[in-house]
Amino acid sequence: MVNGERQEATQSKLRGSCPSCEQEVVAKCGPLKIWHWAHKGKRNCDPWWEPETPWHRAWKDHFPAEWREAIQWSTSGEKHIADVRNAAGLVIEFQRSAISPLERMAREAFYEHLIWVVDGTRLKNDIPRFERGAKDLRGAIRSGYFMTRLPEECFPQTWIACSKPVFFDFGGHDGDHDRRSPMASGGNLWCLLPGRVDGNAVIARMSKTQFLEGAHQFAQAFPNHSILEEIAADITARREAERQAQIEYARRVRFFNATRRRPRF
Ligand SMILES: [Zn+2]
Known part of the structure; x- marks a missing residue:
C-alpha cells in the first residue's frame, strides 16, 4: 500500500x-x-509465503489486480494472503516450490473454496512420469475425464491425497504440440480431483482458456464434485447391465442344455 x-x-x-x-x-x-x-x-x-517467480507472475497477471494477494481472515482471527481470490470468493493458490503435507492440509482447511495450480515442470521427472502414467488412463463417462487406480504414477506424491482439485501446469500453450511429450503439451491443464470412485482417481483435462473462464466466475472449486457421483452411477449401471447379461446368458445355456438332452423322438 x-x-x-x-x-x-x-x-x-x-x-x-x-x-x-x-x-x-x-x-x-x-x-x-x-x-x-x-x-x-x-x-x-505470512508463514505460507512463497517467493514469487515469473511462473507465478504470469498466472496472476491473468486476473484483475484487486483479486491478487487477497487477505483472508478466519473466524478465529488467523490471517493469510491468498494468491488470487475472485469476486465470488474462490481462492486459487499457485504453488511452485515443495510443500509439506501438513502445510498443504492447513491451507486446504483454511480456504474452503480452493483450487491449486501446481507447476508440473519443477522436477526433471515430472513430465516423463506424467507421459508414462497417462498411457494407462481410461476414459470416463464424459469426454475430457479419465480414471486411474494409480494417480501417483502420473503426479508427484505430495498432491495425491489432496482434498481440493489440483491443476498441473506442464507448460506449453494452446495449440502447441511436442512429439516428445504429447500428453503434457498443448497448453492443457490436468486436474486431479479429490476423492475416489470405486478405488479410482478421477482426472480432468482442461485447456488454459477453459480454466481461466471458470476461475474468473465460479464461487466453488471446479470441476464440480458431482462428476464423481455421475461416474460412480455409470460404473454401477454398467455392473448391473453386466450382471443382467450374465443371468441371461446362464438362462440360455440352461435352456440349450435342457433342449439338447431331451430325446428327439
Ligand atoms: Zn507483511
Whole structure:
C-alpha cells in the first residue's frame, strides 16, 4: 500500500506498507529478479509465503489486480494472503516450490473454496512420469475425464491425497504440440480431483482458456464434485447391465442344455 492505495512495485526504493502485517516494505526493481515488494529485514509476514517467480507472475497477471494477494481472515482471527481470490470468493493458490503435507492440509482447511495450480515442470521427472502414467488412463463417462487406480504414477506424491482439485501446469500453450511429450503439451491443464470412485482417481483435462473462464466466475472449486457421483452411477449401471447379461446368458445355456438332452423322438 502506498498512500493508502494498492500499488505494484514499479520504482526502486519506493516505500509502502504490507497490507497484511502493516510493516514497512520496499520496492525492489532490479535487472535480474522479477520486480517485487520486500519486507524490510528478512522477515515475511505470512508463514505460507512463497517467493514469487515469473511462473507465478504470469498466472496472476491473468486476473484483475484487486483479486491478487487477497487477505483472508478466519473466524478465529488467523490471517493469510491468498494468491488470487475472485469476486465470488474462490481462492486459487499457485504453488511452485515443495510443500509439506501438513502445510498443504492447513491451507486446504483454511480456504474452503480452493483450487491449486501446481507447476508440473519443477522436477526433471515430472513430465516423463506424467507421459508414462497417462498411457494407462481410461476414459470416463464424459469426454475430457479419465480414471486411474494409480494417480501417483502420473503426479508427484505430495498432491495425491489432496482434498481440493489440483491443476498441473506442464507448460506449453494452446495449440502447441511436442512429439516428445504429447500428453503434457498443448497448453492443457490436468486436474486431479479429490476423492475416489470405486478405488479410482478421477482426472480432468482442461485447456488454459477453459480454466481461466471458470476461475474468473465460479464461487466453488471446479470441476464440480458431482462428476464423481455421475461416474460412480455409470460404473454401477454398467455392473448391473453386466450382471443382467450374465443371468441371461446362464438362462440360455440352461435352456440349450435342457433342449439338447431331451430325446428327439
Ligand atoms: Zn507483511
